[in-house]
Amino acid sequence: MGEIKALRGTRDILPEEVNYWQQVETVAKEILTKAAYTEIRPPIFEQTALFERGIGEATDVVSKEMYTFVDRGDRSCTLRPEGTAGVVRAFIEHGLHAQGVQRLWYTGPMFRYERPQAGRQRQFHQIGLELIGSPSPVADVETIALATDILETLGLKHLSLQLNSVGNNEDRQRYREALVAYLTPYKDQLDSDSQYRLDRNPLRILDSKDEQTQAILENAPRLLDHLDADSQAHFEAVKRQLTALGIDYTINTNLVRGLDYYTHTAFEIQSADLGAQATVCGGGRYDGLIGQLGGNETPAMGWAIGMERLILLLKQLKPVPKPELDIYLVSRGDRATAQGLKIAQTLRHQGLRVELDLSGSQFKKQFKRADRSGAIACLIIGDEEVEQGTVNLKWMATQAQSVWQQSELIANGDQLRQQIWEAKHRE
Known part of the structure; x- marks a missing residue:
């Protein structure tokens, strides 16, 4: 019998590295607790339909990357590929809407069948935050400010906040039509993934890393130009509040995130020290998701920090001392x-x-x-x-x-x- 080793895309977090993880968890808990966020712990696996309906069947996550299995009760189950859908399911199932605005955070493993590389594993870990129940742009800015506080308290440098608005459903439909009309004459020149996405999920083409596709996109219509008055007002308020808090940002018109449930504000916090996989925190508003999953229409905003990438950055900064022994x-x-x-x-x-x-x-x-x-x-x-x-x-x-x-x-x-x-x- 051959030697049994950890599966590809998984790794052991050994004692000498655990100190970094504990430092992150301690800092995050302290900052979020001071802002009145409480921890929630949803299950690691859920009904597959939750992610199909919540994330979107046309997304890469659902169509290519989920770990799905049929249990002994002949139910299709999936190891969670992200945290928001499970938190929303718990919010609906337990009637948390009756308790007013919910400030929740979570941490734990997620699972996606991706090509492993530095900072990206098939079992990976996140610290996430969800602010459910407020439509105010101040809610967007509070969550971004807390993510910034956590990363800066940990000592991270060379961070940049990338910001965009993906508008509401009507905004995105208008933009989708304009984008498809622009890209269709170039279809044969797009990379293979973008050709596939053109009919199924064209906004994801904006995320393409292919140089020729990016060159074609330089003259593409911008989503920001297709926002209605309310969406524009929301985005302007977010920018004003960020400026008032002294948080610098860069408008990135190609930033749409990889999940279908986002509305209005979308953001990423990136590090210049991470190379190609630069994003250490990402999130946005998802006002339609709770209604889409069977709950009352409820506005919400959230983000997730990728622990593996964050640990890579912390290791570059300085060694974390072992806990002192008396x-x-x-x-x-x-x-x-x-x-x-x-x-x-x-x-x-x-x-x-x-x-x-x-x-x-x-x-x-x-x-x-x-x-x-x-x-x-x-x-x-x-x-x-x-x-x-x-x-x-x-x-x-x-x-x-x-x-x-x-x-x-x-x-x-x-x-x-x-x-x-x-x-x-x-x-």
Whole structure:
């Protein structure tokens, strides 16, 4: 039997990298909580119809990229390729509209059958936000501002906000007709994907990376020129509010995003440090999706940050230090190790970060691991300490040692915690 490895397009997130992920999750949670967003956790798989109806059957996601299977109940199920549809389904199913405007966020894995490359996997992860229930352009700007806050707090540089309006359904239909009329004489000169999309989903041609197709699009009609008065007013208000907050933006008339449910504002936050796959956050308004999926007509705005691409950027900035270890506890012998566990648990309950060496190896080897651990102090228990009810405390920076009674250490953990705090700040 051959060696079993992770499937192509999936990867293990090993302990040395997890610190980056935890940093992102902590920053996002803190910023979103301050803005009154609460976490929601929808299932990882849903009925296939949810994504077909919500995302659009003509999109690449639905037509080419979904992981779909039939379960034992003969139901077609799909691993979620994005987060918004599941949140909207939960909003409808649980009657959340009765609770007023909903500010929700989520995080977790998504699945698309794409060609793996740097920052793009078949199992990938997102942090997403949905603001449901407000038609105001201020809602659009609040969500964009929060995404900007998260990325800038993490220390990202060279970011640019790409902004566009895709209007309402009537705007897009007028533009679709104009775009098809313009591109049809050039059909044979378009790349193969764009030729296929011309009849099914022509707005997606604007996303083409083919140089010849992009050259043809240079003189194509612009979606912004096909907006009605209300759509234009909404977009102008978004731009004014962004300027008022000091958030710079660039109008990108080819930005339409890859999902059919978007209306009005569409945006991406891109990084110049990511190469071809430059987008680290993307989203927009989706006023028609909730009604389309069977709920009451409800305006909404949201975005998602791609974790894998974000981690690539963070790794370029600087290493994320390992969580600081307060105490490394070495012991020798069954009785000493058992007593060491009791002390370690007590100190952990008192707020200290303690690692208990369980190797059973000689003290010399354990001391070397203590040196490498980065701990502030080392506690040492051997047979003699067990008999006498003591423990040796060694400060790693100075090598100074002292003897504590185990009962005193357990009873006065606050005193040790204060000494460790002082030692950290001396360093």
